[in-house]
Amino acid sequence: MNRLVTASAMALIASLSAANAQTEIQWWHAMGGELGAKLEEITKGFNDSQDEYTIVPSYKGTYPETMTAAIAAFRAQQQPAIVQVFEVGTGTMMAAEGAIVPVHQLMEEQGANFDPQAYLPAVVGYYTDTGGNMLSLPFNSSTPIVYYNKSVFEKAGLDPNTPPKTWAELEEFSKKIKESGAADCGFTTQWISWIQTENLSAWHNQPIGTEQNGFGGTNARLTLNGPVQVKHWENLKRLSDEGIFKYGGPVGGDNAAPMFYSQDCAMYMASSASRAGVLANAKDFEVGYGMLPYYDDVEGAPQNSIIGGASLWVLSGRPDEEYAGVAKFFEYLSTPEVQADWASFSGYLPITQAAMDQMGTFYSENPGADTGIKQITLNEPTENSKGLRFGNYVQIRGIIDEEFEQLLSGSKDAQGALDAVVERGNALIAEFEAQSQ
Amino acid sequence: MKRTLFRNQLLPWLLLAPQLAITFIFFLWPAAQAVRQSFLRQDAFGINTTFVGLSNFEALWNSPEYLNSLQVTAVFAVLVTVLSMGFALLLAVAVDRMIRSTSVYTTLLVWPYAVAPAVAGILWWFIFNPTIGVMPYFLDAVGYDWNHISSKTDAMTLVVIASAWKQISYNFLFFVAGLQSVPASLREAAAIDGAGPVRRFFDITVPLLSPTTFFLLVVNIVYAMFDTFGVIDATTEGGPAQATNILVYKVYFDGFVGQNMGSSAAQSVILMLIVIALTVVQFRYVEKKVAY
Numbered sequence: 001m002n003r004l005v006t007a008s009a010m011a012l013i014a015s016l017s018a019a020n021a022q023t024e025i026q027w028w029h030a031m032g033g034e035l036g037a038k039l040e041e042i043t044k045g046f047n048d049s050q051d052e053y054t055i056v057p058s059y060k061g062t063y064p065e066t067m068t069a070a071i072a073a074f075r076a077q078q079q080p081a082i083v084q085v086f087e088v089g090t091g092t093m094m095a096a097e098g099a100i101v102p103v104h105q106l107m108e109e110q111g112a113n114f115d116p117q118a119y120l121p122a123v124v125g126y127y128t129d130t131g132g133n134m135l136s137l138p139f140n141s142s143t144p145i146v147y148y149n150k151s152v153f154e155k156a157g158l159d160p161n162t163p164p165k166t167w168a169e170l171e172e173f174s175k176k177i178k179e180s181g182a183a184d185c186g187f188t189t190q191w192i193s194w195i196q197t198e199n200l201s202a203w204h205n206q207p208i209g210t211e212q213n214g215f216g217g218t219n220a221r222l223t224l225n226g227p228v229q230v231k232h233w234e235n236l237k238r239l240s241d242e243g244i245f246k247y248g249g250p251v252g253g254d255n256a257a258p259m260f261y262s263q264d265c266a267m268y269m270a271s272s273a274s275r276a277g278v279l280a281n282a283k284d285f286e287v288g289y290g291m292l293p294y295y296d297d298v299e300g301a302p303q304n305s306i307i308g309g310a311s312l313w314v315l316s317g318r319p320d321e322e323y324a325g326v327a328k329f330f331e332y333l334s335t336p337e338v339q340a341d342w343a344s345f346s347g348y349l350p351i352t353q354a355a356m357d358q359m360g361t362f363y364s365e366n367p368g369a370d371t372g373i374k375q376i377t378l379n380e381p382t383e384n385s386k387g388l389r390f391g392n393y394v395q396i397r398g399i400i401d402e403e404f405e406q407l408l409s410g411s412k413d414a415q416g417a418l419d420a421v422v423e424r425g426n427a428l429i430a431e432f433e434a435q436s437q
Numbered sequence: 438m439k440r441t442l443f444r445n446q447l448l449p450w451l452l453l454a455p456q457l458a459i460t461f462i463f464f465l466w467p468a469a470q471a472v473r474q475s476f477l478r479q480d481a482f483g484i485n486t487t488f489v490g491l492s493n494f495e496a497l498w499n500s501p502e503y504l505n506s507l508q509v510t511a512v513f514a515v516l517v518t519v520l521s522m523g524f525a526l527l528l529a530v531a532v533d534r535m536i537r538s539t540s541v542y543t544t545l546l547v548w549p550y551a552v553a554p555a556v557a558g559i560l561w562w563f564i565f566n567p568t569i570g571v572m573p574y575f576l577d578a579v580g581y582d583w584n585h586i587s588s589k590t591d592a593m594t595l596v597v598i599a600s601a602w603k604q605i606s607y608n609f610l611f612f613v614a615g616l617q618s619v620p621a622s623l624r625e626a627a628a629i630d631g632a633g634p635v636r637r638f639f640d641i642t643v644p645l646l647s648p649t650t651f652f653l654l655v656v657n658i659v660y661a662m663f664d665t666f667g668v669i670d671a672t673t674e675g676g677p678a679q680a681t682n683i684l685v686y687k688v689y690f691d692g693f694v695g696q697n698m699g700s701s702a703a704q705s706v707i708l709m710l711i712v713i714a715l716t717v718v719q720f721r722y723v724e725k726k727v728a729y
Contacts, residue, residue: 064694071696075483092481092696099482249586250676258568395695402678408587409678431697434487435480 023321025329026080027057030066030310031140038345046332053325055082063089063310064394070315074099079315081322082329084139086310087126088393093313094135095218095391095436101314101323103330104133110327118334118352122304122376126387127311130215136311137330140348142273143305144195144292145371151285152266155182163267163290167235170267170293174244177266186244187267188260190253193400194308195269195292196236197224202385203292204228205300214389218433222390222425225418228298233414237407247408250401257281271308272372273347289368291375303385304378309348349373391432396425468709474702481696493703502679503687503704510683513597514661521601522653525608530638532609533616543613550606554664558671561599585673589680592673596681599672600665608653615649616642655719659712684708
């Protein structure tokens with residue numbers, strides 16, 4: 001008995017001293033599978049590089065699940081120091097003053113090596129306030145591009161090295177492909193919300209909402225029922241009726257990828273981070289890459305596309321020594337080596353200029369891998385193309401899908417559907433504004 | 438009924454204590470929290486809280502989405518109940534006529550009940566997947582373009598089939614037991630009086646089964662309204678355009694995905710009232726008013 005007590009007491013002391021030696025920092029993330037393994041490898045690289053801090057990554061499920069878990073944990077005062085939040089959660093996180101520690105503030109307070117100028121404005125712009133201060137650290141950012149089937153292009157008598165530049169060309173190419181029987185449908189797409197609505201607006205320099213797309217404050221309202229967006233949705237409906245466009249389903253459009261892989265559809269608009277997946281599945285054909293098409297009669301198009309993905313937020317209420325470790329970890333994550341390694345592995349965009357330069361050889365060896373970064377840095381971002389920030393945006397994305405489905409089923413026209421998005425979305429934004437006051 | 442008298446006043450309470458504690462911790466306390474939250478407006482992190490009275494309920498009453506969800510739930514519950522009970526009764530009657538193989542068939546037919554709702558959902562999602570599924574392939578051959586991603590009717594059909602399929606087993610078990618308690622002598626007497634099999638079924642079996650039927654009716658409605666969350670989440674996620682967004686799924690979505698705690702709590706309070714009403718109906722009528 002005595003011996004047992006002594007043994008357990010010693011074990012207790014041992015565990016306490018181990019805890020003293022290293023500060024453990026919890027990082028909740030939503031990266032499963034291969035990406036999750038890579039994330040753990042990066043974390044291990046940091047943990048091995050010094051002996052003061054240990055970052056402990058935990059996979060918490062999908063993006064909404066991870067965010068919900070972190071919020072619930074915060075309410076129970078069990079929050080992690082770092083949480084990965086998807087881009088549409090930005091509005092919610094940003095409004096939670098008192099719950100978050102802005103990254104720029106953290107880096108200053110901890111005296112970290114932090115130069116805001118080193119980051120790519122097109123990527124970090126999404127996560128900065130109107131004063132240009134970085135609120136969260138972009139971790140995995142991507143942007144939508146066009147993937148096309150070169151073999152089908154050839155069969156249809158098109159130049160396999162020329163992707164369509166404009167929507168008019170895309171329609172013309174699609175018709176040729178359909179008529180020649182090279183493929184059943186012209187194109188399909190992931191994300192009606194992110195690609196065909198938000199990015200369409202930014203790409204044509206059209207506002208999504210007031211107050212600089214919501215960056216200016218929670219009193220912003222949606223305005224994405226403008227003429228360009230309406231014209232585009234009208235087009236999609238018409239092309240869908242003609243069988244040129246096939247709808248891949250709500251949210252991320254799960255059924256879009258199989259249609260492209262099975263050579264049913266010749267073109268596929270999807271995240272630049274889908275590149276690895278597309279290459280792995282495109283077994284019987286060659287893949288080409290192009291920028292998003294634009295309407296050439298819209299002045300200012302093409303502007304630049306906006307990102308999607310997730311960033312790392314720092315939650316408040318943890319012991320001070322943890323924040324010192326978080327700052328060190330963020331420094332490590334921003335180094336060109338780590339960034340270049342992560343970006344070339346995953347297809348996500350590098351977040352600093354130095355990392356982008358370092359990836360020069362990778363880009364030259366992997367054609368098409370740089371389409372995203374080229375497209376996002378095509379022009380200096382404007383108020384309309386920096387990104388967007390609205391409260392309750394997860395639900396608003398759902399509304400965009402629903403109204404698009406109403407349009408496809410013929411129960412609404414494009415104007416009516418987008419008007420409904422604005423009306424229903426603004427009700428949710430107003431609710432959010434009331435909640436955070 | 439047997440009555441036990443306790444001399445000690447404390448003992449009965451002590452014996453009840455574990456059950457009462459569980460009821461309090463897992464039901465009363467969370468329910469009270471939900472009621473409290475339903476009167477509040479709060480941001481996701483719980484930093485700003487305002488008392489708003491009944492305005493969360495008022496907002497629901499004025500929300501076309503919520504009214505739509507009520508309607509969807511009603512249609513869904515009726516379809517699932519009718520389909521699963523109808524099939525179950527058919528199968529039960531068939532099995533009841535067998536003499537030796539009853540137990541084998543019963544065991545086989547009960548299997549689906551062991552499948553978790555989410556697994557059942559995934560299963561049917563695969564079968565009916567417009568791109569890779571088997572059913573759309575066959576339906577295409579007969580000229581039907583199945584697509585539950587864009588067609589509201591197809592989506593509803595899918596979730597009804599997936600939910601009812603699982604419940605057939607459960608209903609079947611009760612119907613078999615119910616049928617076995619129908620005295621054979623009554624049916625024989627009717628047969629001697631010249632009643633045909635259909636007449637015997639409707640005039641003797643059905644009335645005598647009514648307590649079972651009524652019990653199952655309540656259980657199935659409760660099942661369709663509350664336990665089908667997994668099926669919906671795994672197949673349609675409430676879509677397309679909210680066509681399968683039943684009340685329970687909406688509570689989850691608004692609360693956990695949308696972070697609108699006040700509205701979500703108000704919705705769960707309404708659901709709680711519905712459950713209470715159904716329970717009262719079951720207890721008051723199931724044993725008393727159903728005629729034998």
